[in-house]
Amino acid sequence: MIQAKLVQSGRFELEEVAKPQVRANEVLIRVKNAGICGTDIHSFNGKHPFISTPIVPGHEFSGVIVEIGQEVPQEMFSIDQKATVEPSLVCGKCYNCQIGRYNICDHLIVLGCQTDGAFKEFISVPWQKVVPLDDFMSFEDAAMLEPLAVGIHAVEIGKVNRGDHVLVIGSGVIGLLLAQAAEVRGAIVTIVDISEKRLSKAIDLGIKNVINSSKEDILTSINMISKNGIDTIFECVGHPSTILQSIEIARKGSRVVIVGVVNEGVMLPVNLIQDRELELLGDLMYTKKDFDKAKNLVAEGKANLKDLQTKTFDLKDVQSAFEFIEQYKDTTFKVLLRV
Ligand SMILES: [Zn+2]
Ligand SMILES: [Zn+2]
Structure with missing residues (x-):
């Protein structure tokens, strides 16, 4: 072979x-x-x-x-x-x-x-x-189904509930699959990217809110979308700058989930994590349960x-x-x- x-x-x-x-x-x-x-x-x-x-x-x-x-x-x-x-x-x-x-x-x-x-x-x-x-x-x-299972697992780690506001940083495959999984859980999803082309894919997939962070101020845009800010932020880029950004824009008492693979240590503003009572969570892969959910979402036509x-x-x-x-x-x- x-x-x-x-x-x-x-x-x-x-x-x-x-x-x-x-x-x-x-x-x-x-x-x-x-x-x-x-x-x-x-x-x-x-x-x-x-x-x-x-x-x-x-x-x-x-x-x-x-x-x-x-x-x-x-x-x-x-x-x-x-x-x-x-x-x-x-x-x-x-x-x-x-x-x-x-x-x-x-x-x-x-x-x-x-x-x-x-x-x-x-x-x-x-x-x-x-x-x-x-x-x-x-x-x-x-x-x-494998990358979809990654998104489903991340949504689980991020404890996403119906009605929650979710922010996904990175409009790539994982970000877009995660966004769909969060919508299935009843969340209101916003996607952030610096590429208009990548964001237009998010819009095609029916994601309601997109923010182009190279043109718009993220916090101003978030305030227009949700008066109580974002409940869970998913970092799906794996770059030090976006990891830092996800902590800097996190609302008091919210969660940040690191989904992207980072190939270096990153200095973090621990003062913000402490002062805002942020939950900073790591995320890796999935288990069979997430795979089965992925299979069902596709069967039910709930994931594109x-x-x-x-x-x-x-x-x-x-x-x-x-x-x-x-x-x-x-x-x-x-x-x-x-x-
Ligand atoms: Zn993979
Ligand atoms: Zn083991």
Whole structure:
């Protein structure tokens, strides 16, 4: 089979390798679509704090089940069934695994990040990680359940309730999926970005309030939207300046959730956090519960994934796909690989 390996920052190579052997507790999936995530772009640029090359990326993907290991509960899966995979491999033994927060497992390994992922024709994964899907879901949408689960989990971490005002900093794929998840929870969502083009996507998706922070003063705009300010701010950029900004604009007694991946330490105004009784929360990945919710939201037509799919490349053109994203940053949302 063919796989696409990031051999060093900026350079992919296609390799012919043996099809994986299916272990007794595993399910073999013929990969159909794999999304390219901001994380993959970071590692392509050699800037991700926890990923090193060489690596076969790919942690958001869909496909069909082609083989089922002997010790897998046979009633749970069937051959030719559509599926996606929760890409977190966890120890099951550490404290957080024991209490169900395995997304922050002490020994967390993510497919495509710390071990080879799905930029390849076949991948064999533990059956517990396989999410079987109904036939009606497109492979493209199925490959985006992972980033949608990220948004759903963040909304959970941010304790978003009906009627809350939510501010999302960053009108990228994660920000826009998170915004949709917050709306499903009944929140009133405002998106902030510095790019008019990215904000117009938010408007297309039906997000009511947008703020272009390169042109408008955020606090003035927030005051026009909500007389009591914002209940939860989600930072989805992962840049020191926007992290700082999210704390500076936070209302007294509100929450700030850091969703974006930051590759450096950031000096924070702890005086503001203390004086305003802010809750500063970290956020990482998701658990199966969030994946199931993602699946249901798509089934119920409550999440629009399709309008975020910018372009699909063949796996063999993976290098061009990454270069395309670099070139058209402002207008590119999700780029997928067809395997
Ligand atoms: Zn991702
Ligand atoms: Zn663990």
